[in-house]
Amino acid sequence: MYGRDRPGAFGLKVSLKDEHWSFMDGYGELLIARGPTLTGDGDEVESTGSLHIVDLPDVEAARTFAYEEPYYRAGAFESVLLCRFHNVLGRTMWDFTDAVDGYGRFLVITMDDSVAAPVTSKHVIVYGELLALDGEARLGRVALVEAPDQEAAATLLPPSGDGHTEVHPWRFGGRPTQHH
Structure with a gap:
Protein backbone atom coordinates (compact mmCIF):
# COMPACT_ATOMS: atom_id res chain seq x y z
CA MET A 1 0.00 0.00 0.00
CA TYR A 2 1.31 3.41 -0.93
CA GLY A 3 -0.84 6.29 0.27
CA ARG A 4 0.00 9.57 -1.44
CA ASP A 5 -0.57 12.52 0.88
CA ARG A 6 -3.10 15.13 -0.11
CA PRO A 7 -1.71 18.70 -0.12
CA GLY A 8 -1.57 20.12 3.39
CA ALA A 9 -1.89 16.74 5.14
CA PHE A 10 1.45 16.86 6.95
CA GLY A 11 0.06 18.42 10.15
CA LEU A 12 -2.82 15.93 10.21
CA LYS A 13 -0.40 13.02 9.92
CA MET A 24 0.86 -0.74 12.82
CA ASP A 25 1.83 -2.53 16.05
CA GLY A 26 -0.97 -4.99 15.28
CA TYR A 27 0.84 -5.91 12.05
CA GLY A 28 4.40 -5.88 13.43
CA GLU A 29 5.42 -9.43 12.49
CA LEU A 30 3.78 -9.14 9.05
CA LEU A 31 5.58 -6.00 7.89
CA ILE A 32 8.13 -6.39 5.09
CA ALA A 33 8.81 -2.66 4.80
CA ARG A 34 7.34 0.60 6.00
CA GLY A 35 8.09 4.27 6.04
CA PRO A 36 7.28 7.72 4.77
CA THR A 37 8.19 9.22 1.45
CA LEU A 38 9.51 12.73 1.84
CA THR A 39 9.92 16.05 0.07
CA GLY A 40 13.67 15.74 0.43
CA ASP A 41 14.04 19.52 0.81
CA GLY A 42 16.88 19.88 3.31
CA ASP A 43 15.76 20.95 6.78
CA GLU A 44 12.13 21.43 5.75
CA VAL A 45 11.44 17.75 5.05
CA GLU A 46 7.76 16.82 5.05
CA SER A 47 5.98 13.56 4.35
CA THR A 48 4.55 13.09 0.85
CA GLY A 49 3.16 9.61 1.43
CA SER A 50 3.29 6.38 3.41
CA LEU A 51 4.52 3.01 2.17
CA HIS A 52 3.61 -0.27 3.86
CA ILE A 53 4.43 -3.70 2.44
CA VAL A 54 2.61 -6.25 4.58
CA ASP A 55 2.36 -10.04 4.24
CA LEU A 56 -1.42 -10.50 4.48
CA PRO A 57 -3.44 -13.65 3.74
CA ASP A 58 -5.96 -12.31 1.21
CA VAL A 59 -7.50 -9.33 -0.58
CA GLU A 60 -10.00 -8.68 2.22
CA ALA A 61 -7.19 -8.40 4.77
CA ALA A 62 -5.31 -6.05 2.44
CA ARG A 63 -8.34 -3.80 2.03
CA THR A 64 -8.94 -3.79 5.78
CA PHE A 65 -5.31 -2.81 6.36
CA ALA A 66 -5.40 -0.02 3.76
CA TYR A 67 -8.79 1.47 4.53
CA GLU A 68 -8.84 1.12 8.33
CA GLU A 69 -5.40 2.72 8.67
CA PRO A 70 -5.73 5.97 10.68
CA TYR A 71 -4.17 8.25 8.07
CA TYR A 72 -6.58 6.96 5.42
CA ARG A 73 -9.61 7.20 7.73
CA ALA A 74 -8.73 10.81 8.59
CA GLY A 75 -8.46 11.82 4.92
CA ALA A 76 -4.70 12.36 4.79
CA PHE A 77 -4.29 10.51 1.49
CA GLU A 78 -5.09 11.91 -1.93
CA SER A 79 -4.89 8.39 -3.40
CA VAL A 80 -3.93 4.85 -2.44
CA LEU A 81 -2.05 2.35 -4.60
CA LEU A 82 -3.05 -1.07 -3.27
CA CYS A 83 -1.41 -4.06 -4.97
CA ARG A 84 -0.19 -7.56 -4.29
CA PHE A 85 3.56 -7.68 -3.78
CA HIS A 86 5.68 -10.63 -4.89
CA ASN A 87 8.84 -10.39 -2.76
CA VAL A 88 11.50 -11.38 -5.31
CA ASP A 98 24.82 -2.92 3.53
CA ALA A 99 24.11 0.75 4.29
CA VAL A 100 26.45 3.22 2.62
CA ASP A 101 27.32 6.52 4.31
CA GLY A 102 26.22 9.50 2.23
CA TYR A 103 23.60 7.57 0.25
CA GLY A 104 19.91 8.44 0.50
CA ARG A 105 17.07 5.94 0.56
CA PHE A 106 14.40 5.93 -2.11
CA LEU A 107 11.14 4.27 -3.07
CA VAL A 108 11.24 3.43 -6.79
CA ILE A 109 7.96 2.44 -8.48
CA THR A 110 8.04 1.37 -12.12
CA MET A 111 4.62 0.89 -13.68
CA ASP A 112 4.86 -1.52 -16.62
CA ASP A 113 3.90 -5.12 -17.28
CA SER A 114 7.41 -6.54 -17.55
CA VAL A 115 8.49 -9.59 -15.60
CA ALA A 116 10.64 -8.76 -12.59
CA ALA A 117 14.24 -9.13 -13.69
CA PRO A 118 16.94 -10.08 -11.23
CA VAL A 119 18.38 -7.06 -9.46
CA THR A 120 21.91 -7.67 -8.29
CA SER A 121 22.82 -4.32 -6.76
CA LYS A 122 23.91 -4.47 -3.11
CA HIS A 123 22.03 -1.16 -2.72
CA VAL A 124 18.58 -2.79 -3.04
CA ILE A 125 16.81 -3.07 0.31
CA VAL A 126 13.54 -4.74 -0.80
CA TYR A 127 12.45 -5.58 -4.37
CA GLY A 128 9.43 -7.20 -5.95
CA GLU A 129 6.64 -7.27 -8.49
CA LEU A 130 3.40 -5.34 -8.17
CA LEU A 131 0.41 -7.43 -9.17
CA ALA A 132 -3.31 -6.71 -9.41
CA LEU A 133 -5.20 -7.68 -6.25
CA ASP A 134 -6.47 -10.83 -7.99
CA GLY A 135 -2.83 -11.81 -8.50
CA GLU A 136 -3.17 -12.12 -12.26
CA ALA A 137 -2.04 -8.95 -14.03
CA GLU A 151 18.52 9.90 -10.72
CA ALA A 152 20.82 7.05 -9.70
CA ALA A 153 17.95 5.34 -7.85
CA ALA A 154 15.79 5.46 -11.01
CA THR A 155 18.41 3.54 -13.01
CA LEU A 156 17.95 0.48 -10.78
CA LEU A 157 14.41 -0.13 -12.15
CA PRO A 158 14.24 1.25 -15.69
CA PRO A 159 10.79 0.96 -17.31
CA SER A 160 10.17 -1.11 -20.40
CA GLY A 161 7.96 -0.12 -23.30
CA ASP A 162 5.53 2.66 -22.37
CA GLY A 163 6.13 2.28 -18.63
CA HIS A 164 7.14 5.06 -16.29
CA THR A 165 9.18 5.28 -13.10
CA GLU A 166 8.58 7.38 -9.99
CA VAL A 167 11.30 7.97 -7.41
CA HIS A 168 10.53 9.29 -3.93
CA PRO A 169 12.95 10.03 -1.09
CA TRP A 170 12.07 7.48 1.62
CA ARG A 171 13.16 6.45 5.09
CA PHE A 172 12.70 3.47 7.36
CA GLY A 173 9.49 3.97 9.34
CA GLY A 174 8.22 2.97 12.75
CA ARG A 175 8.60 4.15 16.29
CA PRO A 176 12.04 5.63 16.97
CA THR A 177 12.75 2.94 19.59
CA GLN A 178 11.20 0.09 17.58
CA HIS A 179 13.29 -2.75 16.20
CA HIS A 180 11.79 -5.52 14.11
Whole structure:
Protein backbone atom coordinates (compact mmCIF):
# COMPACT_ATOMS: atom_id res chain seq x y z
CA MET A 1 0.00 0.00 0.00
CA TYR A 2 1.31 3.41 -0.93
CA GLY A 3 -0.84 6.29 0.27
CA ARG A 4 0.00 9.57 -1.44
CA ASP A 5 -0.57 12.52 0.88
CA ARG A 6 -3.10 15.13 -0.11
CA PRO A 7 -1.71 18.70 -0.12
CA GLY A 8 -1.57 20.12 3.39
CA ALA A 9 -1.89 16.74 5.14
CA PHE A 10 1.45 16.86 6.95
CA GLY A 11 0.06 18.42 10.15
CA LEU A 12 -2.82 15.93 10.21
CA LYS A 13 -0.40 13.02 9.92
CA VAL A 14 1.80 14.43 12.70
CA SER A 15 -1.27 14.67 14.96
CA LEU A 16 -2.18 11.02 14.18
CA LYS A 17 1.35 9.60 14.56
CA ASP A 18 0.67 7.67 17.80
CA GLU A 19 -2.64 6.30 16.51
CA HIS A 20 -0.93 5.24 13.27
CA TRP A 21 1.91 3.51 15.12
CA SER A 22 -0.53 1.72 17.44
CA PHE A 23 -2.42 0.45 14.37
CA MET A 24 0.86 -0.74 12.82
CA ASP A 25 1.83 -2.53 16.05
CA GLY A 26 -0.97 -4.99 15.28
CA TYR A 27 0.84 -5.91 12.05
CA GLY A 28 4.40 -5.88 13.43
CA GLU A 29 5.42 -9.43 12.49
CA LEU A 30 3.78 -9.14 9.05
CA LEU A 31 5.58 -6.00 7.89
CA ILE A 32 8.13 -6.39 5.09
CA ALA A 33 8.81 -2.66 4.80
CA ARG A 34 7.34 0.60 6.00
CA GLY A 35 8.09 4.27 6.04
CA PRO A 36 7.28 7.72 4.77
CA THR A 37 8.19 9.22 1.45
CA LEU A 38 9.51 12.73 1.84
CA THR A 39 9.92 16.05 0.07
CA GLY A 40 13.67 15.74 0.43
CA ASP A 41 14.04 19.52 0.81
CA GLY A 42 16.88 19.88 3.31
CA ASP A 43 15.76 20.95 6.78
CA GLU A 44 12.13 21.43 5.75
CA VAL A 45 11.44 17.75 5.05
CA GLU A 46 7.76 16.82 5.05
CA SER A 47 5.98 13.56 4.35
CA THR A 48 4.55 13.09 0.85
CA GLY A 49 3.16 9.61 1.43
CA SER A 50 3.29 6.38 3.41
CA LEU A 51 4.52 3.01 2.17
CA HIS A 52 3.61 -0.27 3.86
CA ILE A 53 4.43 -3.70 2.44
CA VAL A 54 2.61 -6.25 4.58
CA ASP A 55 2.36 -10.04 4.24
CA LEU A 56 -1.42 -10.50 4.48
CA PRO A 57 -3.44 -13.65 3.74
CA ASP A 58 -5.96 -12.31 1.21
CA VAL A 59 -7.50 -9.33 -0.58
CA GLU A 60 -10.00 -8.68 2.22
CA ALA A 61 -7.19 -8.40 4.77
CA ALA A 62 -5.31 -6.05 2.44
CA ARG A 63 -8.34 -3.80 2.03
CA THR A 64 -8.94 -3.79 5.78
CA PHE A 65 -5.31 -2.81 6.36
CA ALA A 66 -5.40 -0.02 3.76
CA TYR A 67 -8.79 1.47 4.53
CA GLU A 68 -8.84 1.12 8.33
CA GLU A 69 -5.40 2.72 8.67
CA PRO A 70 -5.73 5.97 10.68
CA TYR A 71 -4.17 8.25 8.07
CA TYR A 72 -6.58 6.96 5.42
CA ARG A 73 -9.61 7.20 7.73
CA ALA A 74 -8.73 10.81 8.59
CA GLY A 75 -8.46 11.82 4.92
CA ALA A 76 -4.70 12.36 4.79
CA PHE A 77 -4.29 10.51 1.49
CA GLU A 78 -5.09 11.91 -1.93
CA SER A 79 -4.89 8.39 -3.40
CA VAL A 80 -3.93 4.85 -2.44
CA LEU A 81 -2.05 2.35 -4.60
CA LEU A 82 -3.05 -1.07 -3.27
CA CYS A 83 -1.41 -4.06 -4.97
CA ARG A 84 -0.19 -7.56 -4.29
CA PHE A 85 3.56 -7.68 -3.78
CA HIS A 86 5.68 -10.63 -4.89
CA ASN A 87 8.84 -10.39 -2.76
CA VAL A 88 11.50 -11.38 -5.31
CA LEU A 89 14.37 -11.10 -2.82
CA GLY A 90 12.44 -12.74 0.03
CA ARG A 91 13.64 -10.32 2.69
CA THR A 92 12.44 -7.41 4.79
CA MET A 93 13.89 -3.94 5.21
CA TRP A 94 15.28 -5.06 8.58
CA ASP A 95 17.43 -7.67 6.79
CA PHE A 96 19.29 -4.92 4.91
CA THR A 97 22.77 -4.45 6.38
CA ASP A 98 24.82 -2.92 3.53
CA ALA A 99 24.11 0.75 4.29
CA VAL A 100 26.45 3.22 2.62
CA ASP A 101 27.32 6.52 4.31
CA GLY A 102 26.22 9.50 2.23
CA TYR A 103 23.60 7.57 0.25
CA GLY A 104 19.91 8.44 0.50
CA ARG A 105 17.07 5.94 0.56
CA PHE A 106 14.40 5.93 -2.11
CA LEU A 107 11.14 4.27 -3.07
CA VAL A 108 11.24 3.43 -6.79
CA ILE A 109 7.96 2.44 -8.48
CA THR A 110 8.04 1.37 -12.12
CA MET A 111 4.62 0.89 -13.68
CA ASP A 112 4.86 -1.52 -16.62
CA ASP A 113 3.90 -5.12 -17.28
CA SER A 114 7.41 -6.54 -17.55
CA VAL A 115 8.49 -9.59 -15.60
CA ALA A 116 10.64 -8.76 -12.59
CA ALA A 117 14.24 -9.13 -13.69
CA PRO A 118 16.94 -10.08 -11.23
CA VAL A 119 18.38 -7.06 -9.46
CA THR A 120 21.91 -7.67 -8.29
CA SER A 121 22.82 -4.32 -6.76
CA LYS A 122 23.91 -4.47 -3.11
CA HIS A 123 22.03 -1.16 -2.72
CA VAL A 124 18.58 -2.79 -3.04
CA ILE A 125 16.81 -3.07 0.31
CA VAL A 126 13.54 -4.74 -0.80
CA TYR A 127 12.45 -5.58 -4.37
CA GLY A 128 9.43 -7.20 -5.95
CA GLU A 129 6.64 -7.27 -8.49
CA LEU A 130 3.40 -5.34 -8.17
CA LEU A 131 0.41 -7.43 -9.17
CA ALA A 132 -3.31 -6.71 -9.41
CA LEU A 133 -5.20 -7.68 -6.25
CA ASP A 134 -6.47 -10.83 -7.99
CA GLY A 135 -2.83 -11.81 -8.50
CA GLU A 136 -3.17 -12.12 -12.26
CA ALA A 137 -2.04 -8.95 -14.03
CA ARG A 138 1.46 -7.54 -13.65
CA LEU A 139 1.29 -3.85 -12.87
CA GLY A 140 4.91 -3.02 -12.27
CA ARG A 141 7.86 -3.38 -9.94
CA VAL A 142 8.90 -1.68 -6.73
CA ALA A 143 12.21 -1.34 -4.97
CA LEU A 144 13.47 0.34 -1.85
CA VAL A 145 17.05 1.32 -2.56
CA GLU A 146 20.02 3.31 -1.38
CA ALA A 147 21.59 5.61 -3.95
CA PRO A 148 23.59 8.84 -4.13
CA ASP A 149 20.54 10.68 -5.59
CA GLN A 150 17.11 10.21 -7.19
CA GLU A 151 18.52 9.90 -10.72
CA ALA A 152 20.82 7.05 -9.70
CA ALA A 153 17.95 5.34 -7.85
CA ALA A 154 15.79 5.46 -11.01
CA THR A 155 18.41 3.54 -13.01
CA LEU A 156 17.95 0.48 -10.78
CA LEU A 157 14.41 -0.13 -12.15
CA PRO A 158 14.24 1.25 -15.69
CA PRO A 159 10.79 0.96 -17.31
CA SER A 160 10.17 -1.11 -20.40
CA GLY A 161 7.96 -0.12 -23.30
CA ASP A 162 5.53 2.66 -22.37
CA GLY A 163 6.13 2.28 -18.63
CA HIS A 164 7.14 5.06 -16.29
CA THR A 165 9.18 5.28 -13.10
CA GLU A 166 8.58 7.38 -9.99
CA VAL A 167 11.30 7.97 -7.41
CA HIS A 168 10.53 9.29 -3.93
CA PRO A 169 12.95 10.03 -1.09
CA TRP A 170 12.07 7.48 1.62
CA ARG A 171 13.16 6.45 5.09
CA PHE A 172 12.70 3.47 7.36
CA GLY A 173 9.49 3.97 9.34
CA GLY A 174 8.22 2.97 12.75
CA ARG A 175 8.60 4.15 16.29
CA PRO A 176 12.04 5.63 16.97
CA THR A 177 12.75 2.94 19.59
CA GLN A 178 11.20 0.09 17.58
CA HIS A 179 13.29 -2.75 16.20
CA HIS A 180 11.79 -5.52 14.11
